[in-house]
Every structure is written in C-alpha cells, then in structure tokens.
Amino acid sequence: MGLRLRLRLPHKSSPRTPSYLLLCVLALSFFSFTALLLYKVDDFIAQTKTLAGHNLEPTPWHIFPRKSFSEGTKHSQAYRILQCSYFSCPYNAVVQPKSLQSESGSGRLTHQPQCPDFFRWIHRDLEPWAKTGVTKEHVKRAKANAAFRVVILSGKLYVDLYYACVQSRMMFTIWGILQLLTKYPGMVPDVDMMFDCMDKPIINQTEYQSFPVPLFRYCTNEAHLDIPFPDWSFWGWSETNLRPWEEEFGDIKQGSRRRSWDNKQPRAYWKGNPDVVSPIRLELMKCNHSRLWGAQIMRQDWAEEAKGGFEQSKLSNQCNHRYKIYAEGYAWSVSLKYILSCGSMTLIISPEYEDFFSRGLLPKENYWPISPTDLCRSIKYAVDWGNANPSQAETIGKRGQVYMESISMDRVYDYMFHLITEYSKLQKFKPEKPASANEVCAGSLLCFAEQKERELLERSRVVPSLDQPCKLPVADRSRLERLIQQKKKTIENVRYMEMTRTKKSSK
Numbered sequence: 366m367g368l369r370l371r372l373r374l375p376h377k378s379s380p381r382t383p384s385y386l387l388l389c390v391l392a393l394s395f396f397s398f399t400a401l402l403l404y405k406v407d408d409f410i411a412q413t414k415t416l417a418g419h420n421l422e423p424t425p426w427h428i429f430p431r432k433s434f435s436e437g438t439k440h441s442q443a444y445r446i447l448q449c450s451y452f453s454c455p456y457n458a459v460v461q462p463k464s465l466q467s468e469s470g471s472g473r474l475t476h477q478p479q480c481p482d483f484f485r486w487i488h489r490d491l492e493p494w495a496k497t498g499v500t501k502e503h504v505k506r507a508k509a510n511a512a513f514r515v516v517i518l519s520g521k522l523y524v525d526l527y528y529a530c531v532q533s534r535m536m537f538t539i540w541g542i543l544q545l546l547t548k549y550p551g552m553v554p555d556v557d558m559m560f561d562c563m564d565k566p567i568i569n570q571t572e573y574q575s576f577p578v579p580l581f582r583y584c585t586n587e588a589h590l591d592i593p594f595p596d597w598s599f600w601g602w603s604e605t606n607l608r609p610w611e612e613e614f615g616d617i618k619q620g621s622r623r624r625s626w627d628n629k630q631p632r633a634y635w636k637g638n639p640d641v642v643s644p645i646r647l648e649l650m651k652c653n654h655s656r657l658w659g660a661q662i663m664r665q666d667w668a669e670e671a672k673g674g675f676e677q678s679k680l681s682n683q684c685n686h687r688y689k690i691y692a693e694g695y696a697w698s699v700s701l702k703y704i705l706s707c708g709s710m711t712l713i714i715s716p717e718y719e720d721f722f723s724r725g726l727l728p729k730e731n732y733w734p735i736s737p738t739d740l741c742r743s744i745k746y747a748v749d750w751g752n753a754n755p756s757q758a759e760t761i762g763k764r765g766q767v768y769m770e771s772i773s774m775d776r777v778y779d780y781m782f783h784l785i786t787e788y789s790k791l792q793k794f795k796p797e798k799p800a801s802a803n804e805v806c807a808g809s810l811l812c813f814a815e816q817k818e819r820e821l822l823e824r825s826r827v828v829p830s831l832d833q834p835c836k837l838p839v840a841d842r843s844r845l846e847r848l849i850q851q852k853k854k855t856i857e858n859v860r861y862m863e864m865t866r867t868k869k870s871s872k
Contacts, residue, residue: 410442410446410447416536417432417813418434418529419446422528424528426510445812453809476831480835483725485838488787490592503577504557512526512527512562513526513528514558516557517542517796520550524803530562530563533604536813537601537602547828548778549778549829556788561582564583564696564697568580568589579592584718592788594781595781599777600822602821603817614769629685629709630685634660634661634663634685636662636663641695643692645714645737649714650662650664658745659744659745684707686709687710688748689711693716705726708765712735712744713726713734715736721780731768733747736860776835
C-alpha cells in the first residue's frame with residue numbers, strides 16, 4: 366500500500382478592511398440619522414401652534430398683521446416652542462370635584478352672596494339651546510367661526526388652536542380661565558367651548574335660526590347669538606400698558622377725587638383712536654369745539670404713546686372733566702369700563718354692541734344716552750343739561766362709578782363660573798380632549814409670555830377662594846323684557862327733550 370502524503374499548502378491571506386473605513390460608515394450613519402431627526406423635529410415644531418401665535422394664521426374674517434417673535438434664531442424658537450408646549454406642565458392628580466354646599470368646619474366655601482341682577486342674562490344668552498341642548502354637531506359647526514377651543518376635564522385645561530388672535534388677547538383670555546380653575550378648584554364642570562377673539566359678533570340669528578351654533582366672544586347684540594364672555598383686559602393689556610382691572614380701577618377712582626365736581630372742566634371729553642373703521646368715531650371728531658359743542662375730542666396715537674412710555678395716556682389722569690364720552694370702535698370697546706370708572710357723567714353714544722356687564726346699565730341712572738344721528742347737538746344738550754343740573758349730573762356719574770366698582774374680579778370670576786356651569790348643563794355629550802389639543806397650565810402659558818405680559822399675568826394670579834361663587838338669580842325672561850322696554854322708553858324721553866329744545870331755539 367503506497368503512502369499518501371497530504372500536503373497542506375498555506376492559504377493566501379485576504380486583504381484586511383481598513384479600520385478607518387468602518388468609522389466613516391458609522392459617522393455617516395450617525396450624521397444622517399441626526400439630520401433626519403432634526404428635520405423631523407423642525408417639521409414637528411413648524412406644525413406646533415402656540416398661545417403666543419406661532420404657526421397660526423390671522424382669522425380670515427378679520428385680517429390683521431401676523432405677529433413677529435423676538436427669539437434670536439430658528440433653533441432657539443424651536444427649543445422654546447418644544448419646552449413651553451410639552452415640558453412645562455407638571456403631572457397633577459385629578460382635582461376632586463367639590464360641592465357648592467358650605468363645608469362646615471373645613472374653613473372653605475363659607476359665604477355665598479347674591480349675584481348682581483345682570484347675571485340673569487346668562488339664562489337669556491343660552492336660551493337658543495334650552496330645548497335641543499348642545500350636541501357634538503353644534504360644537505363641530507361652531508368651529509368654522511372659532512379661533513380656539515377650550516376643553517376642561519377634571520379641572521385641567523386643554524386648548525385646541527385654529528387661528529391667531531390680535532395682540533395678546535388669546536393668552537390673557539386663557540390665563541383668566543386658568544385663574545378660574547385655581548379660584549374654584551374642583552368646582553368648574555367638564556365642558557367643551559368654542560371661542561372667537563375678534564370684536565364683531567358673527568352668529569346671525571336669522572342665518573342660524575334653524576341650527577344655532579354656540580360661540581363665545583367678548584360682545585353680542587340683539588341680532589346675534591354670540592355668547593358674551595369677560596374680555597382679556599380684565600387681566601391686563603400689555604400693548605396699551607393697562608394693568609389688571611382692580612389695580613386700574615383703584616387708580617382711576619383715586620384720580621377722580623383730585624378735583625371736586627365744581628372744579629372739573631364743564632365739558633365732555635373723549636380720547637381715543639378714530640382710525641379703526643368706526644364711522645361714529647370719525648363723526649365724533651367733528652364735535653371737537655368747546656364753545657360750539659361743549660366737547661374736547663382728542664386723537665390717540667398708540668404707536669407714539671408706546672414710544673413715550675404711555676405717560677400721556679394714564680387713565681387716572683383723564684378724570685378732570687364733568688362728562689366723558691364712550692364711542693364704539695370697530696365694534697364694542699373695552700374702554701367703556703374705564704370711562705365709567707371716572708365718576709364723570711358718562712355720555713354713551715347709542716351702542717350697537719354689548720358686553721357681559723353693560724346690559725346692567727340704565728340710562729339717566731348711571732349714564733346719559735347720546736343720539737348717533739345728530740351727534741354733536743346731542744352731546745351739547747347733555748353738557749348743557751348737566752351744567753344746569755349739577756347735582757343730578759354728579760349723581761349719575763357717581764352711580765356709574767359705583768356700578769363699575771361692583772364689577773370686582775370676584776364677580777367677573779363668578780360670571781365665568783356660572784356661564785360655564787349653565788352651558789355645561791346643556792351638553793348632550795361627555796367632553797373629550799381633542800387629539801390636536803395641548804394641556805395648558807400656568808407654567809406653559811407664562812413660558813410663552815414676553816416680559817411685560819408675564820409681569821401683568823403674575824399680578825393677576827389668584828388663590829383658592831374661601832367663599833362660594835355668588836348665587837345665580839333664577840331665569841326671568843319677563844323681567845329682562847321689562848328692563849329692555851324701560852331703557853328704550855327712557856332713551857326716547859331724552860330724545861324728546863333734545864327735540865323740544867331744538868324747536869325752541871329755532872324759533
């Protein structure tokens with residue numbers, strides 16, 4: 366048998382992959398992943414809408430310039446949006462609902478005053494849904510005219526944003542709702558509400574008669590179904606240097622005492638911006654003649670005022686006249702409450718719009734009605750009447766001031782509480798958080814606020830109340846109808862007085 370020899374020849378070694386190539390592949394993969402991640406984050410941030418107005422278009426029914434933001438770079442803006450929107454609200458346990466009944470011995474909810482009579486309008490405002498209730502379809506259709514949606518669930522606030530609001534209206538309105546939840550913890554019911562933040566009511570009674578949609582805003586009138594809600598300026602208005610309501614009222618009242626009635630200028634005074642698509646304000650500018658019409662009419666330039674630190678527009682320095690004029694702007698104006706607060710006899714040019722508290726005003730009781738058709742002559746008559754009847758004119762002015770003093774922030778929160786509560790009773794569905802809504806808390810809202818906004822918001826913070834909300838008056842439609850007719854009759858009497866004087870003077 367032959368011997369087989371098996372020779373093992375050495376294998377030729379294969380070339381080795383250089384180590385730096387592997388590192389290059391890993392680095393390229395890392396950078397590609399990072400770039401993709403940053404792209405996705407940027408895309409996500411670009412779609413995140415905020416209370417400050419990021420990524421929101423102006424309301425199409427009232428166009429205004431888009432807001433510019435002070436963040437230095439795109440990345441710093443993205444970080445702020447991410448931080449404020451998703452990492453500023455701490456986890457809190459569900460707030461347990463509390464009873465409106467007094468908790469004996471607990472030190473909470475011990476007093477319940479009677480609400481002012483104008484709270485009855487809450488029932489009237491919600492009448493369109495008294496029979497049908499508010500369904501999901503009602504809320505869905507209201508979205509077409511809404512800037513944002515407010516959903517309250519177990520004491521937490523969720524906001525779904527659709528359009529931007531002019532200036533800081535949205536931020537301050539939402540802050541007010543957050544303070545309501547703080548003031549009455551566990552007492553505000555679950556609710557789903559659509560809001561618009563522009564001036565003019567939009568839900569026309571005739572157009573929406575067959576299917577009224579519930580939309581909350583700052584004013585309304587007889588021809589519309591919009592539900593009035595306290596406006597943002599009760600918590601401050603940073604763009605015009607207005608502080609929270611009770612601070613501002615206190616200073617105005619103090620300013621009104623600097624001169625006695627006899628030492629106040631015996632003329633009517635108005636200072637404001639006529640360039641807001643307001644025919645009545647443009648007409649008012651023609652009445653600027655102290656001798657002929659007994660009026661001093663001044664144009665307000667807010668841009669110039671801002672440059673001067675608002676020194677010339679302090680409301681507490683504008684109570685030196687016996688008569689002050691209220692003229693609506695583009696629609697209703699927040700200026701009404703400040704004008705009434707002066708204690709001068711307020712001359713209200715027949716308003717087309719009403720807010721939540723102005724419906725409690727009574728002509729010749731706490732203001733004097735002015736005709737819009739013969740404006741200058743009507744103002745002159747009011748001034749002459751007041752100067753001939755100084756005691757009565759002063760009383761009317763003081764009553765207007767007392768009325769505004771009764772609209773304390775406690776009552777503002779109580780109005781919000783009862784309006785939301787009564788509205789929630791009409792809901793035929795259980796509110797749920799919309800998929801696109803974010804939770805909003807004090808931390809997340811303040812995170813978006815600029816320095817001036819933050820200062821005002823912090824000054825209007827509340828603490829849990831030891832008292833119950835005031836007691837809501839029962840619905841009484843006939844009482845409101847009598848009040849409306851009484852006001853119309855009084856205004857007609859004033860018009861008759863003006864006409865009688867005009868006829869006498871023409872002879």
